[in-house]
Amino acid sequence: MIDEARLKILVESAKFDVSCSSSGSGRRNEGGVGNGYASGCCHSFTPDGRCISLLKMLLSNDCIFACKYCMNRCDADMPRASATPDEVCSLVMDFYKRNYIEGLFLSSAVHVSPDYTMEQLYLTVKKLRTEYNFHGYIHVKGIPHADAEIVRKTALYADRMSYNIELPSERSLKLLAPQKSRESLLLPMARLQRERLEFKEEKRKGYFLPAGQTTQMIVGASPEKDGAILRLSQGLYRKNGLKRVYYSAYVPVVHDSLLPELPGGALREHRLYQADWLLRFYGFDAEELLPEDGNLSLEFDPKCAWALAHMELFPVEVNRAPLEVLLRVPGIGARSAQRILDARRFTKLTFEHLKKMRVVLKRARHFITASGKFYGANERAVRGLLAAEESKSNAVQMSLFPNETALSALTGEL
């Protein structure tokens, strides 16, 4: 059994990796312990509001790289620790059977050399699958500059792999993560994607990353605008077939003159995720949402901001609007849109119906009519009302003084 002190070090060094999802793999239990659960499963939630799905830890936090934003960089004064493959395996098995976790998220600092590190990760997951007979979810981090063959062999045992892009531009990467290059991150991603498709095409036995690849970007440690970030994500989804891009508001864990001292902002991170959802599930293009050198509005969610800029398209009639249009109404999510489609086949929907169906009308009412009726505010007032709603619901205070439109909406001076 691994001791508590080392576990603490290896987990605290891993916790800034955002990815926690355990979805997307239908791996079957072949005579051992565990299986994939395609919808994913959250086993607990920590006081920071994040879910625990996978056992997230490093094999070692003893790093030869010196990425400026990272707490494990080689010149940082940190307690260092490593775990053996067997220690990790037995931890996974005992946590899993108690239903604490859905599987393993294994990463590592670059220890000794990239090849050596990747090999250690490979040996650990191979052992877990073949000796410990574990068929639950495994997510493995790819190590930049590591040998392609070891990476490919790892993918045969993992459900998902991820290379972290870390920073949205080559320039920032050079500045803050001098040993990583854009190529050392993007090339292996593309190669894995190619190998995954080949594997599928040849209908070979076994699995090759059934849950695909993801990546992560740190937001706020470097000067890139949201517009550039979202265009990058869009490319990764559409060209590289990535399943998820995670955004992580920069938390200053180390001090360096090249880094901002203030955290990047949880609200900005939230807005990026909202926009990311619009790209993946709502048929939006990054170009529609904002210009390359623009930032997302902090005042309104991205769909609201888009709708306010396109008031000429609204209101739409819920009894007639096609799915693509309903999906563009602020406040109407994918689920509500589908329910509206179902329900209107049988009856002419009114606002009463929508309310009972729990369609959130707070924002939507300004953009729809139901059976010809409109319950929204006039175009001039909408902005203020929506801004007021937002600042009420945002857990993070945006500024000390609420903006003027929001305030006048609250006091009824519109």
Place this chain on the structure above:
Amino acid sequence: MIYFYDGTKEAFLTALLLSYDDPLPVLTSGNCQLALGQRTVFVRADAEKAQKAERRLLSIDKDCMRDLDLLLRSGDADKDTVALGYFRMIAKRQRPVREMLGEDDVLSAENHIRRVTFEIHRMKGFLRFMECASGALYAPIVPDNDICDLLVPHFRSRLPMYFFVIHDVKRKKAAVYDGEHTFFAPLGEAEVVLSADEAAWQRLWKEYYASVNIPSRERLKQMRGYMPVRYWKFMPEKH
């Protein structure tokens, strides 16, 4: 009129037939506040009638018995009347009504069903096994709805070689899997002798839980929203 029944499927279907012409039936399997002069009927299950009703309903909507099973598991006090409203509608309209979300009866039934299935999903994550000295796994739970047997297939497929017990402490019943068969039994209090290592693994898990948190980003409200306090009772990391 108020119809009392025992909460079983047979009695429910019998009551459905019996109350069919009643304009405002109330059905209940538990306690119910009686108004002055309110008339009551005690429905006894009639296997033959119930079977006939089930066949008719299935010919209209082949999935409706799954809905009924989930509805009757709900922990909400009005679940019986809600289920009655839903099935009366299937019978009256002579078609599946699942997607008629403009209808109150359908919406209420849908809500109840969703609460039950959502809790099943949640429990797959929040349930915690303890290892007993014998090597068997034991998980006490206190769900809102009567779902403990529905959790078994999930855990059986991932832990096929373990003997495990899922114990609904509130309803005093348990689902048992012995490595081969599953069975269900009433179970008041269980005497559990934990394995020698159990306490150490729980400590390690608590250490993990504490270490993976980012204290500078505390969002307690969000945590409680995703993981309501009533589920914390048997989670080692919350004690």
